[in-house]
Amino acid sequence: MPSVRVAGVGLTPFGEHPDRTTRDLFAEAGIEAMSDAEVRADAVDAVYFGNFVGELADGQGHHGPLVAESLGVSAPATRFESACASSGVAVRHAVRAVECGDADVVVVGGAERMTHVGTDEATAMLATAADAIHEVSAGVTFPGAYALMADAYFETYGGSRRDLAHVAVKNHGHALENEYAQFQFEVSVDDVLEAPTVASPLGLLDACPVTDGASALVLVSDEYARDADVEAAVEVTGSGQASDTLALQDRETLSRTPATERAAAEAYRDAGIEAADIDLVEVHDCFTCAEVFALEALGLYDPGEAITAAREGETWRDGQLPVNCSGGLKAKGHPVGATGASQVVEMTRLLRGDHPNSDYVSEASTGVTHSAGGTVASTTVHVLEVAR
Amino acid sequence: MSERETASRTHDEFCRAIETGDPFYLACPDGHGSVPPRRVCPECGAQSLTVEALPETGRVQAATVVHVATSAFADSAPYVTAIADFGPVSLTGVVAETDPEAVEHGTDVTLAIQRTDERKRPTLVFEPR
């Protein structure tokens, strides 16, 4: 089976681009990735594109061929929609396509444009990731759904808003020098605790922002990398995906995220690693509490133990397990359909040494990315390793 | 009740049954509960679902005070959304309570349905006992 190499990466700055189009955002990231990989448009075998609410935000469906066209690529192109995990799932399928020999060169990524619609409309769009019949009809918003999980977590394991605030402080700290991040400023624990409540126990600074942006990767087979003499130091060695019930009410427990546990088990098995081998992670921290859930479900902390990790300094970039050195969704921003692939972009930059925070993790050789859709009803986990 | 009958149960019928004081849930032969629309048990895949009476009282498992709402709920904000355990099933609803901070885990609630013009679907309401 061919192994899968990351030959090139690209991002737009994450933030507010209300006057641009989704296709143009993706073109910027995609062209950067293709140029980084030194790959020509006619070498691309497939385009996999993640996008969540193109129809609602742009009045545009059918984004697959549209974004391929924006890159000057005429290869088969497909859009993937899995809410906030849309491009995590796209990466998963791109990895599989290379592994099974279907493709040697895949451009994969995602884009989203949401800031132009305003808070009301964005809240309504994000809520469509929840169950329309059982949840949205009962006033569940996206922050509200995570707030229910945080409430259940506190009830089961303890923990406080102050513990969660430290996650926000850390991720803002990590984003300071990341030129692609939406929030390149620090926040204090008090700032987080004093911010207006969105859905208790979560406040405005517990939540990731609404963001426009795009991400792209060029994934290639090791054979192609060798033949084309492309430098591709990072290998995707493991991939996992899992689902859960869309509605929280149908789950056995609200304080854990078993889909992540299953996706991680598959990805670690695929890569032949254990949780103890992981040097750093990029996890889906759409809310501060989500980082805690992810760290426990990835097997990096026992249930109930990750809540104090940021407060204790363990997950800072100079700690024992650096988490979200990019700034995470919390500070880097969350252009929904772009997020899953952007984590792989950031992990690649961290591992190959061209990320502003690479110096903090120069010994790292194994990184894991975790992408989650809705309340972790869709999830992907990828293992990236510095190729030996 | 016949096994075929359940395939036609809709969420609307589920809501209307609450309004007429006759709430139900769907049960598979192994006793897993679910609510419509379902054709198979989400837990085990069994296709023979029967209609059973839903316990009248549920208990709040998790709750949040939602301050930033979608436009359909903007007039009610801040309001409490909760998940309550009714035994065979858990349900998600808006708690009818004037003081949102007063809703606690373990609060016993009964079911009601609210219909408004702004909302596409009926709202499941939890009334604290």
Ligand SMILES: [Zn+2]
């Ligand atoms: Zn069953």
